[in-house]
Structures are given as C-alpha cells and as structure tokens.
Amino acid sequence: MTELFSEIDDELRREKVQKVWSRYSGLIIAAAVVIIAAVGGWRGYQYLQAQKAAEAGAAFEAAAVLADQNKHAEAEAAFTKLAAAAPPGYRNLSRLRAAAEAVKRDPKEAVKLYDAIAADSGFSGVERDLARVRAAGLLLDTETYNNMLQRLEPAAAPEAAFRHTARELLALSAWRANDATAARKWLDVISEDGQTPSGLRSRAEALQALLPRVAKS
Incomplete structure (x- = not known):
C-alpha cells in the first residue's frame, strides 16, 4: 500500500512539473538565456578590463624608460596620451608623470598641470597633496608666503x-618673506612632530638658528 501511495505522489509531481513547464517553459528558457548572457558578458568585461590594464602597464613602462633616457619631451607625450585613454589607476599616474616631465620643458606649464590635478576629485587625497607640494616647490622662489600658505595648508x-x-616649504617661504613669526611657527611644528625625518629636522634646526631671537618678556 505504501508503495502504491508513493507511486501516486510521484505521478502527481510529474504532472505538476509538466503543467508548469508547458505553461512557463518560454519564460524559464528566456530567464536562463539572460543569466547565461549576463555571466558571459561580465566575464567578457573582466577579460577586456584585464587586457586594457596590461596594455596600459606596458605603455606606462615604455614611457618611464623614455624618461630614464632623458627623452623628456617624448616621455611627456607618451604619458599624456596614456592619461587620455588608460584605466583610472594608470590614468592618474600618467597625469602626474606628464606634469613631472613638463617641468623640464616649461615649469609654469607644469604648475598648471599640477594645479589641475590638485583640484580634481578623481584623484585620491594623497595624489592631490603630492600635486600641491610639487607645484609649490616650483613656485618657492617667486610666490608670496600667503599664496604658498593657501596652496600648502591642506x-x-x-x-x-x-x-x-609641505611644512618645510612653508617655513622656507616665510623665511624668504622675512616673516620670522610664520617661519618659527612652521619650524616648531616640524620639530614637534615625532615622525619628522632626521634630515629635515636638522635643516629646520639650522634655519631656526638664523632667525632673530624672540625677546624675553
């Protein structure tokens, strides 16, 4: 008897499956096709992205070799071209490298390139700070202290x-502007930071020795 009931249940289940299939087979097949296409498309996209990254990496290395060979104009052109078409990571690095190569050709143009990077939210905070520092380094001998402060304070x-x-550049800029108060402020910040590199700490101490002594009250 138990086997009979089991056979009846199996037959009922088969009938239900057949009814469902006959009614929804088109939808089931369409859904399966969509899923397969989506998975295939995603894997294809991943493959293309990996291929683009590999090509960008090779192009970046080739441009870096040009820079190492002191072919700065060619290197700048290569980095600029790469920055226009490479994936985001290489794009940002290429813009930074293009600005660095532009320094040899036209420092003022390099400052503009660095300023554009510093203002671009598509770059990380670290990359933007690097651009700020490099631009300020090029302007140290010509820019006012207030302008340097505006550039470098972040x-x-x-x-x-x-x-x-950034702090060393601000101290040097203040010293160059004969602003002993501002220079001393940044030199104190440098000396009070326990992570200040030893070389910078020594330079800060030497510059501090050149400042006029503060009158005792």
Whole structure:
C-alpha cells in the first residue's frame, strides 16, 4: 500500500512539473538565456578590463624608460596620451608623470598641470597633496608666503602624507618673506612632530638658528 501511495505522489509531481513547464517553459528558457548572457558578458568585461590594464602597464613602462633616457619631451607625450585613454589607476599616474616631465620643458606649464590635478576629485587625497607640494616647490622662489600658505595648508595638516615637505616649504617661504613669526611657527611644528625625518629636522634646526631671537618678556 505504501508503495502504491508513493507511486501516486510521484505521478502527481510529474504532472505538476509538466503543467508548469508547458505553461512557463518560454519564460524559464528566456530567464536562463539572460543569466547565461549576463555571466558571459561580465566575464567578457573582466577579460577586456584585464587586457586594457596590461596594455596600459606596458605603455606606462615604455614611457618611464623614455624618461630614464632623458627623452623628456617624448616621455611627456607618451604619458599624456596614456592619461587620455588608460584605466583610472594608470590614468592618474600618467597625469602626474606628464606634469613631472613638463617641468623640464616649461615649469609654469607644469604648475598648471599640477594645479589641475590638485583640484580634481578623481584623484585620491594623497595624489592631490603630492600635486600641491610639487607645484609649490616650483613656485618657492617667486610666490608670496600667503599664496604658498593657501596652496600648502591642506597638505601640511597632521597625518597628511606629504606634511613634512609641505611644512618645510612653508617655513622656507616665510623665511624668504622675512616673516620670522610664520617661519618659527612652521619650524616648531616640524620639530614637534615625532615622525619628522632626521634630515629635515636638522635643516629646520639650522634655519631656526638664523632667525632673530624672540625677546624675553
């Protein structure tokens, strides 16, 4: 008896499956096709992205070789071309490298390139700070202290990746402007930061020795 009931249940299940299939087979097949196409499309996209990254990496290395060979104009052109078409990671690196190569050709143009990077939210905070510092380094001998402060203050903040260089540039700019108060302020910040590199600390101490002594009250 138990076997009979089991056979009846199996037959009923088969009938239900057949009814469902006859009614919804088109939808089931369409859904399966969509899923297969989506998976295939995603894998194809991943393959193309990996291929683009590999091509961009090779092009970046070739441009870097040109720079190492002091072929700066060719290197700048190669990095600029790569920045226009490469995936985001290589695009950002290429723009930074193109600006660095432009320094040899036209420092003012390089400053513009760095400023554009510093203002671009598509770059990370570290990359933008690097652009700020490099542009300020090119302007140290010509820019006013107030303008340097406006440029570098974000990069000089605690925990900023390039704060040590930014603070040194601000101290030098203030000293060049005969602003002893501002120079002393940044030199003190440098000396009080326990992570200040030893070389920079020594330069800061030497510059501090050149400042006029503060009158005792």
